Amino acid sequence: MVSALNMALVVVLLLNLFALGTSRIRAVVQAVALQGIVLGLTPLLAHPHPNLVASLIAIITIIVKGALIPRILFAAMRDVKMKREVEPMIGFMASMLLGALGTAIFIALARKLPMAPGHAQTLIVPASFSTVLTGFLLMTSRIKAITQAVGYLVLENGIFIFGLLLLEAMPFVVELGVLLDLFVGVFVISIIIHHINRAFDSLDTRRLSSLKE
Amino acid sequence: MCVLLIMFPLLAAVVAAVVRTNRVRPWVLPAAAVSHLGLVIYILLRPETAIFNRWIGFDPPGRLVLLLLSSLFLICSFYSVGYLRLRLELSNRIFCVGLLLFLAMTTLVTCARHLGLMWVAMEATTLATAPLIYFNHTPRSIEATWKYLLVGSVGIALALFGSLFLAYAAVRQGVESSLFFEELLRDASLLSKPWLHVAFILLLVGYGTKMGLAPMHTWKPDAYGEAPGVVGALLAGGVTNCAFLALMRVDHVCRAAGESAYSGRLLVFMGLLSMIFAAVFMVGQRDFKRMLAYSSVEHMGILTLGIGLGGLAVFGSLLHMVNNAMTKGVLFLSAGNIHRAFDAKTTDEVRGAMRRLPLSGTLFLFGFLAITGSPPFGPFISEFTILIGAFNRRRFVVGGLFLTLLLVIFIGMGRTVLTIVLGRPSKAARRSSYRDGWFTGLPILASFAVVLLLGIYIPPPLRAMLNDAVRFLEVRP
Numbered sequence: 001m002v003s004a005l006n007m008a009l010v011v012v013l014l015l016n017l018f019a020l021g022t023s024r025i026r027a028v029v030q031a032v033a034l035q036g037i038v039l040g041l042t043p044l045l046a047h048p049h050p051n052l053v054a055s056l057i058a059i060i061t062i063i064v065k066g067a068l069i070p071r072i073l074f075a076a077m078r079d080v081k082m083k084r085e086v087e088p089m090i091g092f093m094a095s096m097l098l099g100a101l102g103t104a105i106f107i108a109l110a111r112k113l114p115m116a117p118g119h120a121q122t123l124i125v126p127a128s129f130s131t132v133l134t135g136f137l138l139m140t141s142r143i144k145a146i147t148q149a150v151g152y153l154v155l156e157n158g159i160f161i162f163g164l165l166l167l168e169a170m171p172f173v174v175e176l177g178v179l180l181d182l183f184v185g186v187f188v189i190s191i192i193i194h195h196i197n198r199a200f201d202s203l204d205t206r207r208l209s210s211l212k213e
Numbered sequence: 214m215c216v217l218l219i220m221f222p223l224l225a226a227v228v229a230a231v232v233r234t235n236r237v238r239p240w241v242l243p244a245a246a247v248s249h250l251g252l253v254i255y256i257l258l259r260p261e262t263a264i265f266n267r268w269i270g271f272d273p274p275g276r277l278v279l280l281l282l283s284s285l286f287l288i289c290s291f292y293s294v295g296y297l298r299l300r301l302e303l304s305n306r307i308f309c310v311g312l313l314l315f316l317a318m319t320t321l322v323t324c325a326r327h328l329g330l331m332w333v334a335m336e337a338t339t340l341a342t343a344p345l346i347y348f349n350h351t352p353r354s355i356e357a358t359w360k361y362l363l364v365g366s367v368g369i370a371l372a373l374f375g376s377l378f379l380a381y382a383a384v385r386q387g388v389e390s391s392l393f394f395e396e397l398l399r400d401a402s403l404l405s406k407p408w409l410h411v412a413f414i415l416l417l418v419g420y421g422t423k424m425g426l427a428p429m430h431t432w433k434p435d436a437y438g439e440a441p442g443v444v445g446a447l448l449a450g451g452v453t454n455c456a457f458l459a460l461m462r463v464d465h466v467c468r469a470a471g472e473s474a475y476s477g478r479l480l481v482f483m484g485l486l487s488m489i490f491a492a493v494f495m496v497g498q499r500d501f502k503r504m505l506a507y508s509s510v511e512h513m514g515i516l517t518l519g520i521g522l523g524g525l526a527v528f529g530s531l532l533h534m535v536n537n538a539m540t541k542g543v544l545f546l547s548a549g550n551i552h553r554a555f556d557a558k559t560t561d562e563v564r565g566a567m568r569r570l571p572l573s574g575t576l577f578l579f580g581f582l583a584i585t586g587s588p589p590f591g592p593f594i595s596e597f598t599i600l601i602g603a604f605n606r607r608r609f610v611v612g613g614l615f616l617t618l619l620l621v622i623f624i625g626m627g628r629t630v631l632t633i634v635l636g637r638p639s640k641a642a643r644r645s646s647y648r649d650g651w652f653t654g655l656p657i658l659a660s661f662a663v664v665l666l667l668g669i670y671i672p673p674p675l676r677a678m679l680n681d682a683v684r685f686l687e688v689r690p
Contacts (some may be wrong), residue, residue: 004471031518114407116385132374132616133371139367145359160372162381169380169390170329177333178373184340187367192343192358208356211435 002121005045009127010160011038013103016134019154021096022084024148029073032153039160044162045139046124053172059161065177069153071185076190077146080088086204090141097136103130117167124164131158145196146201149189152203214256215269219320222249226313230306238298238309241285242290244484245313249645257678267393269324273681274531276476278458279323280678285542286316288656289443292546295652296443298628299553301559303588307344309531312358315447326415328376328392331459332369335423338452339365345447347441357432357439364432368422372459375415381680382408394462401469409467413476417483423456424513426483429480434494437506438558442549445502449509450538457516457534464520465686480521480609487514488618496625499559502552504629505544508584511622512537517654518615519599519685526602528683533595535675536667540592542660546653547573550631554647558577560629565638572649574634576657581630582662585623591667622626 015035019028027096040062044050090098106126113125135155139148163170193203200207225245232238255274265271271279293312299306318341321334347358358571383397384390385405392399422429436446482605490513497506511535519530548558552575555563568576568643583590586597596619603612666672673680 010609102646116381116387119615127386136367148363152363152370155370156368156603159370159377162377163376164382166377166390169384169392170377171327173564174329174333174392177330181333181336181340183334184222185362188340188343189362192347192362195347195350195355196359198354205359207245210353211360213434213439 005042005164006123008038008042008045009123012157012161013130014155016103016131017096017099019150019190020099020134020137021092021116023087023092025077025085025144026074028150029148030069032150032157033066033070035154035157036069037062039157040065041105042161042164043167044120044136047167053099057172057175060176060179065153065157068183070164073146075132076193079194080203082147084145084196088141088143089166090137095137095141098129099134102133105181106133114187119165124161128158129160131155131161134158143204145193149186149193149206151191153182153186167210170177171205214252215265215271215324216329218249218252218256219317219325221245221252222313222317224390226310226317226348229313229626232499233592235301235305237603238305238502239294242293242525243287245316246283246287250287253279253283253495257446261334268327268330268396269321271283271324271686272327272394272462272676273328274458274461275323277531277678277682278454278534279320279456279539280324282316282319285447285538285660288542289446289546291652292446292656294442295650295656296441296526296549298652299647302349302565303348308348311341311345311448312319313436313445313450315345319451319455323458328379328395328397328412328462331375331462332376333460335368335372335420335455336369337425339369339423342444343352345444346436347468348441348444351439354439359430360393361436364429365423368419371415371420371422372419373420375419375463377407377449378412378415379404380406382412394466397466398469401466402471404470406470406472409470409472409476413463413467413472414479417460417479418582420456420459420463421517424460424517425510426513426517426610427487427510429431430487430506430510433502433510434506437545438500438507439503442502442545442547442552445505445549446542446545448468449505449541453509453513455540457513460521461686462516468686477521477523480517481608482521484514484516484518484521485611485614487511487517487617488615490621492621492625495622498625498627499561500547501560501563502558503631504626505541505548508544508622509541511618512541512584515596515599515615518611519602520598521660522602522606522608522611524602525597525605527686528679529595529598529600529602531679531682532598532667532671535591536595536664538590538658539663539667540584540590543657543664544584546660547577547580549645550653550657551577555638555642556645560632562639563633563642564636565642566634569638569642570647570649572654573657576661578630578634578662580664581626581666585626586619589665589666589668594668594671597624616664 110126119124138151229241250281318337325331347354380390383406425433
C-alpha cells in the first residue's frame with residue numbers, strides 16, 4: 001500500500017508544479033480539482049484496512065474538493081469573463097523552479113525529522129510541506145483574486161496530506177467541519193470576488209491598495 | 214444546556230433570515246442576546262444543569278470568556294437596533310444573520326473541548342464576520358474584507374497545521390493520538406518535544422493572526438477602519454478574545470508538558486513586539502478608527518505578555534481581557550457615532566466632537582482615558598497587576614519596557630483623541646442631522662458603567678471566576 005500511496009502523492013506534487021507554471025486560470029482550477037480527487041483517495045491508501053468512516057471521508061472529500069468547489073470557482077470566472085493570469089510578481093517559470101527546489105529540499109529534510117516508525121518511508125511529510133509551500137507561492141505572488149483563492153485551497157490540501165498521519169486523531173465530525181468551513185469559505189470568497197469585480201472593474205488585486213498608512 | 218446555548222442563536226439566525234422587513238428584523242438581535250445572556254447566567258449559577266460530554270463543556274477560562282462575550286453582544290445588539298434604523302436604505306438581512314452566526318460560533322469556541330472542533334468554530338467566526346465588514350459596500354470596505362479573509366484564512370490554516378503537529382507529537386511517542394484537551398493535558402509530559410515546539414509556534418502564529426498580534430496584524434487597521442463601529446466592537450472584544458482563549462489553552466498544554474520557559478519566552482516576546490508596533494503606528498495617526506485598531510493590537514500584546522509572564526500577571530491578564538473588551542465597546546461604538554455625525558474619520562475634518570455630540574464625544578474621551586490605563590477605570594487595575602506580576606518575577610527590563618510603551622501610547626493616542634473631541638466643529642458638520650439617540654447612546658453608557666465599576670470594585674462572583682480560571686491554568690495535571 002505504501003507504494004500506491006507514494007504514487008498518489010507524486011501525482012499531487014506534479015500537479016503543484018503544473019499549477020505554478022501555467023498562466024491559464026481555468027487550467028489551474030482544473031489541476032486543483034484533480035488534486036482534490038487524488039487526495040480524496042489517499043485516506044483509503046494510507047489505511048491498511050479502510051473502514052466505513054475512512055470511505056465516507058474519502059467520498060465527501062472527492063465531492064467537495066473535486067466537484068463542488070471547482071464549480072463555484074468556474075461560476076465566479078464566468079461572471080467576470082477572464083482567462084489568463086497576468087504576469088505575476090514571481091514569473092511562472094521562476095515560481096515553478098522555486099516549487100521544485102522546495103520539494104527537493106523537503107524530501108531531503110524529511111529524513112532528518114523524528115518520525116514514528118513506519119512513517120519514514122512514505123512521502124507524506126515532504127508532500128505536505130511542499131504543497132503548503134505551493135499554496136503560499138500562489139497566494140503571495142499572483143495578481144488575480146481568483147488565483148489567490150486557489151492558492152488557499154492548495155495550502156489547505158497540504159495540511160490535509162499531513163492529516164494522513166493522524167487518521168485516528170481527527171474524528172469524523174471534525175473532518176466534516178473542516179470541509180464545511182472550506183466550502184463555505186470558498187463560497188464567501190467567490191461572492192467577494194464578484195463584488196471586487198463590480199467595484200473595481202477588474203480582479204487585479206494591485207488595485208486593492210487604497211488602505212495603507 | 215450547552216447545546217441549547219449554540220442552537221439558540223442559530224435558530225434566531227434562521228428567524229432573522231425569514232423576517233421580511235428591514236425595520237423589524239434588527240429586533241431579533243436584542244431578543245436573542247437577552248435570552249442568550251439569561252441562559253449563560255443560569256448555567257453559571259447551576260453548573261449541574263449543564264450536560265457535559267467529551268466534546269462540549271466548560272473549563273473555567275471558557276466560562277469567563279463566554280460571560281464576557283454574551284454581555285458584550287447584549288450591549289452591541291441594542292446599539293445595532295439604533296444603528297440599523299439609520300441605515301434603512303441598505304438591506305440588513307445578511308448583517309443580522311451574520312451577527313447571530315457570530316454569537317453561535319464564538320459560543321462554540323468557548324465550550325469546545327477538542328482542539329479540532331475549536332478550530333472549526335474559530336474559522337467559522339471568520340466567515341461569519343467577513344460579510345459584516347463590507348456592510349457599507351464601498352470599494353474600500355471590499356478591499357478590507359478581502360484582506361481580512363485572506364490573512365485570516367492563512368493564519369487559521371497555520372493553526373490547523375499546528376494542531377495536527379500537536380497530535381503527531383503524541384503519535385511519535387507511541388501514545389494514542391487525540392486532540393481532546395483533557396487527554397492532551399493528561400499525556401502532556403509524554404509528548405515529543407521537537408514536534409511540540411514547532412506545533413506551539415504554528416499555533417501561536419495562527420491564533421495570533423486572529424488576535425491581531427504584530428506582525429500578523431495587517432488586516433486589523435483596514436477591517437476596523439472600514440467596518441461599522443458595532444462590528445469593530447465585536448471584533449475587538451469578541452473574535453480576538455476567542456483567539457486569545459485558544460492561545461491560552463494551547464499554552465496550558467505546553468506548560469503541562471514542562472515547557473513553560475519555552476512558551477513563556479515566545480509569548481513575552483510577541484506581546485512586547487505588538488506593543489512596539491502599536492506605539493510606532495499610533496503616534497501621529499490621523500484616522501481615529503485605525504487608531505483604535507492599533508490600540509487593539511497593543512492590548513492583545515498586553516494580554517499575551519501577561520500569560521507569558523505567569524504568576525500574578527495571569528490574573529491581571531484575564532481581568533484585562535474583560536476590561537479591554539468593555540472599554541473597546543465604549544470606544545468603537547462612540548467612534549461610530551462620531552464618524553456618522555461628521556461623515557469623516559480623520560483629524561483633518563473632525564473637531565469638536567464634544568460640542569457636536571455631547572454624550573458620544575465625552576464617552577470617547579473617557580474611553581481613551583480608560584484604555585490608556587488612567588485611574589479610576591478598570592484597565593488601570595489590570596495593567597497595574599500585570600506590572601506588579603512582572604516585578605514579582607524580577608523581570609525588571611520587561612516591566613520597564615511595558616511601562617515606557619504605555620506612556621508613549623498614551624501620548625500618541627492622546628494627541629489624536631484631544632484633537633477630535635476638543636475645539637469647534639466645522640459648519641458642514643453642524644448641519645448634518647445625526648444626534649445621539651437612546652439606542653445609540655445608552656448601550657455605550659452601560660458599557661462605560663462596567664468599565665468604571667471594575668476600576669472601583671470587582672464583584673465577588675467575577676473575582677471567583679477569575680481565580681478559578683487562574684487556578685485552572687496554573688495547575689499542572
